Amino acid sequence: MTKKVLEINDLKINFKTYAGVVQAVRGVSFELFEGETLAIVGESGSGKSVTSNAIMKLIPQPPGIYAGGEILFEGRDLVPLTEKQMAKVRGNDIAMIFQDPMTALNPTMRVGRQITEVILKHQKISATEAKDRAIKLLDLVGIPMAEKRFKQFPHEFSGGMRQRVVIAIALAADPKLLIADEPTTALDVTIQAQILELMKDIQKKRNTSIIFITHDLGVVANVADRVAVMYAGQIVEYGTVNDIFYNPKHPYTWGLLGSMPDLKNNAKEELRTIPGSPPDLIHPPTGDAFAPRNEYAMAIDYEQEPPMFQVSDTHFAKTWLLHPSAPQILVPESVSRRIEGYLKEAQQNGK
Amino acid sequence: MANKLLEVKDLKQYFGAAGNPIKAVDGISFDIYEGETLGLVGESGCGKSTTGRSIIRLYDITDGEVLFKGRNIHASKSRKELKEFNREMQMIFQDPYASLNPRMTAGEIISEGFDIHGLYKDKKERKERIAELLEAVGLNREHANRYAHEFSGGQRQRIGIARALSLSPSFIIADEPISALDVSIQAQVVNLLKKLQREHKLTYLFIAHDLSMVKYISDRIAVMYRGKIVELGKADEIYENPIHPYTKSLLSAVPLPDPLTERIRKRIPYSHEETDEAGKLHEVLPTHFVYGTESQIKKWL
Numbered sequence: 001m002t003k004k005v006l007e008i009n010d011l012k013i014n015f016k017t018y019a020g021v022v023q024a025v026r027g028v029s030f031e032l033f034e035g036e037t038l039a040i041v042g043e044s045g046s047g048k049s050v051t052s053n054a055i056m057k058l059i060p061q062p063p064g065i066y067a068g069g070e071i072l073f074e075g076r077d078l079v080p081l082t083e084k085q086m087a088k089v090r091g092n093d094i095a096m097i098f099q100d101p102m103t104a105l106n107p108t109m110r111v112g113r114q115i116t117e118v119i120l121k122h123q124k125i126s127a128t129e130a131k132d133r134a135i136k137l138l139d140l141v142g143i144p145m146a147e148k149r150f151k152q153f154p155h156e157f158s159g160g161m162r163q164r165v166v167i168a169i170a171l172a173a174d175p176k177l178l179i180a181d182e183p184t185t186a187l188d189v190t191i192q193a194q195i196l197e198l199m200k201d202i203q204k205k206r207n208t209s210i211i212f213i214t215h216d217l218g219v220v221a222n223v224a225d226r227v228a229v230m231y232a233g234q235i236v237e238y239g240t241v242n243d244i245f246y247n248p249k250h251p252y253t254w255g256l257l258g259s260m261p262d263l264k265n266n267a268k269e270e271l272r273t274i275p276g277s278p279p280d281l282i283h284p285p286t287g288d289a290f291a292p293r294n295e296y297a298m299a300i301d302y303e304q305e306p307p308m309f310q311v312s313d314t315h316f317a318k319t320w321l322l323h324p325s326a327p328q329i330l331v332p333e334s335v336s337r338r339i340e341g342y343l344k345e346a347q348q349n350g351k
Numbered sequence: 352m353a354n355k356l357l358e359v360k361d362l363k364q365y366f367g368a369a370g371n372p373i374k375a376v377d378g379i380s381f382d383i384y385e386g387e388t389l390g391l392v393g394e395s396g397c398g399k400s401t402t403g404r405s406i407i408r409l410y411d412i413t414d415g416e417v418l419f420k421g422r423n424i425h426a427s428k429s430r431k432e433l434k435e436f437n438r439e440m441q442m443i444f445q446d447p448y449a450s451l452n453p454r455m456t457a458g459e460i461i462s463e464g465f466d467i468h469g470l471y472k473d474k475k476e477r478k479e480r481i482a483e484l485l486e487a488v489g490l491n492r493e494h495a496n497r498y499a500h501e502f503s504g505g506q507r508q509r510i511g512i513a514r515a516l517s518l519s520p521s522f523i524i525a526d527e528p529i530s531a532l533d534v535s536i537q538a539q540v541v542n543l544l545k546k547l548q549r550e551h552k553l554t555y556l557f558i559a560h561d562l563s564m565v566k567y568i569s570d571r572i573a574v575m576y577r578g579k580i581v582e583l584g585k586a587d588e589i590y591e592n593p594i595h596p597y598t599k600s601l602l603s604a605v606p607l608p609d610p611l612t613e614r615i616r617k618r619i620p621y622s623h624e625e626t627d628e629a630g631k632l633h634e635v636l637p638t639h640f641v642y643g644t645e646s647q648i649k650k651w652l
Contacts (some may be wrong), residue, residue: 044504101603141418159395188394188560193604193618215534218563218606222613241610260608261567263590271538271547290453335432346611 005209006032006055011069013047013054016062020282023052025235027069032177035203037210039220042255045278049211051230052179055211056096057086067146069162072312073177092122094209095170099182101162105154111138111165112150118172131316137168137238142198160191164198171202179211184219196222217260226314229253232289238308239315249309249317251294254335272334286297288320296321296329356522356554357383362415364398372579373648375401377578380632382520388548388555392562392601396437398578399558403524406556407432407442419522420472438468441515441556444466445527447507448583451499457485457510458495464518465546471514484513487550489543505536529564541568550622566590572636574598577623583632584639594651618646 013025017045033040053059056070057078070077073093078086090096098104108116114125115134125133131150140144141164149177154162162184170178182201184192200223201328203210212223213349220227220241227244230236237250248254276293279285285292291301300306300325309322321329330336360380365372376398383389391399405412408424417424422435444450458481471477482492488509499507508528515523525544527536541564547553556558559565565572565586572584572589574597582595591600600621603633606613626647633642633648641648 043535168395174592189562189604190601190618196606197618205621216606217534217608218613219600221608221610222606222616225609245608245610254537259535261563263563263566263605263607270542273538274535277505277536305497342609342611349611349615 003034009070014067022281032209035207036225037286038262039212039224039227046230047228047233091173094177095171095175095178099184101166105167122173141168144292177209181213189215237317250319251296252290258335353385355382356385358418360416363413364401364414374578379580385489386436389573390565391558392565393575397575398573403526403558438518440522441520443525444513461513461517488513522554526558556595567578581642588639
């Protein structure tokens with residue numbers, strides 16, 4: 001098996017607010033291997049961004065509190081590290097790409113300097129060498145006329161080109177792990193497709209591991225090797241991309257898949273919705289946090305939190321429906337029909 | 352086919368200096384039929400939102416005509432005529448955080464139009480109408496006394512929809528009404544829009560960049576690029592048989608929730624090809640229009 005880059009065990013993050021303590025992340029565990037992409041999906045407020053910011057130790061303390069668990073990067077726990085030690089990890093080992101490329105870049109600084117700044121901070125090389133490397137990076141991320149672009153300001157770039165610059169900065173110190181927090185959400189679909197291609201291309205060349213945070217299931221299907229579905233601060237389903245899309249087990253995942261229109265099978269029926277809204281994480285509900293929105297909820301869902309049930313070697317889901325004595329609930333018809341359609345087409349394409 | 356509700360004829364909307372204007376909308380023509388949903392898609396900056404805003408008179412148009420029920424919207428000058436037109440046509444905005452006044456309660460937001468048009472003067476009657484509207488969009492009557500910040504994003508968008516419905520319009524322009532919402536909430540709002548359309552016989556212009564939702568909700572789709580409509584036709588037809596290279600490229604870029612297809616999907620890049628003065632919308636197949644010159648169309652077919 002390939003090398004394990006990151007291992008998170010039972011991570012808990014709280015925030016102190018006037019209204020009370022918000023339990024934003026409530027015991028998240030996952031691992032990430034070299035050259036692999038893990039997608040974290042979930043709605044706003046599910047804790048996916050807090051989890052990724054926690055890995056970079058970007059949670060402001062206070063109000064944030066690391067309430068438990070460990071973040072092992074190549075075997076070393078990042079949680080107890082000081083800010084000074086962490087500064088060496090950031091950029092060098094782990095780098096981050098943010099959603100909005102306009103706010104991530106400094107508008108008063110030439111693009112070139114924003115890249116060389118990172119290189120010079122982490123490596124002992126001369127300014128001219130750094131410049132050469134920065135131009136190579138701009139070239140790598142697909143910016144034409146890199147030499148000329150090097151001297152320009154962010155406002156002279158389009159949205160897609162800015163995001164390429166942000167990626168170039170993230171890659172400047174050759175990190176092993178790249179965390180991308182909704183990197184394409186602010187971009188047009190055609191530009192999104194280019195950025196996704198770029199990230200996959202870079203991953204292939206450098207064997208980088210990627211954590212990709214998004215709420216767009218289409219993007220997940222495109223980039224991910226494995227998927228973690230988050231709800232109310234916990235991972236509720238975890239598996240390979242095929243497990244999650246073709247054999248979903250958690251009713252929340254069914255809801256997410258069903259709420260996207262089915263373009264291929266041409267269905268015009270009403271979209272499945274997940275009724276209600278996510279729970280208040282100051283007072284997380286007892287039992288399964290998803291129960292009030294779950295049409296298949298059983299009595300036990302309101303009393304006891306379900307454990308992670310193992311579906312296969314790679315596939316886990318946190319729902320009482322997988323308990324041997326639970327009633328047999330099948331995937332809702334609109335979702336299963338769609339999956340069958342996809343699989344049939346894949347077969348015809350000779351897969 | 353049903354009657355034409357809205358006719359847009361060679362609409363132009365330029366901004367900036369007269370000498371070197373930015374041609375946000377550069378001569379587009381289309382019709383919207385009673386009871387249908389026309390989806391308007393394109394990338395940011397293509398002019399789709401400007402089109403919506405020009406139609407509803409948020410801008411003074413540079414050139415062209417917009418006919419609503421046969422009458423020229425931009426020519427009507429008297430206050431009375433404008434008021435009448437405003438009742439018929441309403442808009443739902445993208446950002447449910449920016450489009451609701453934080454100092455007004457939901458009830459006040461919804462009923463603002465009543466004051467302007469002198470409707471429901473009786474207090475009890477008015478309260479009843481507000482409750483009816485709130486319930487129509489899936490909220491409840493107690494919500495009328497709450498302020499915008501007390502609602503979630505999806506609920507706010509419902510208030511925006513209730514406001515648009517308050518004067519019983521026949522035509523609604525929805526400018527990216529779901530792009531600021533979570534996936535599961537998007538589905539709730541789309542289902543709501545469809546239900547309201549059935550119940551109130553509404554006609555929609557649905558502006559969005561998310562092609563999958565547009566295809567789902569629209570009867571016909573118009574694809575815009577650089578201020579022009581490059582392709583227009585039935586939703587299924589556009590999706591299954593795109594002809595303009597830009598539409599092809601756009602469709603090829605939409606990721607689907609299907610990993611096996613995603614692994615083999617090839618994006619079709621688009622390089623812009625100038626269409627000269629001779630370019631126009633050609634009806635290449637019945638009800639399927641493509642913009643270009645004769646020779647371009649021949650090549651694309």
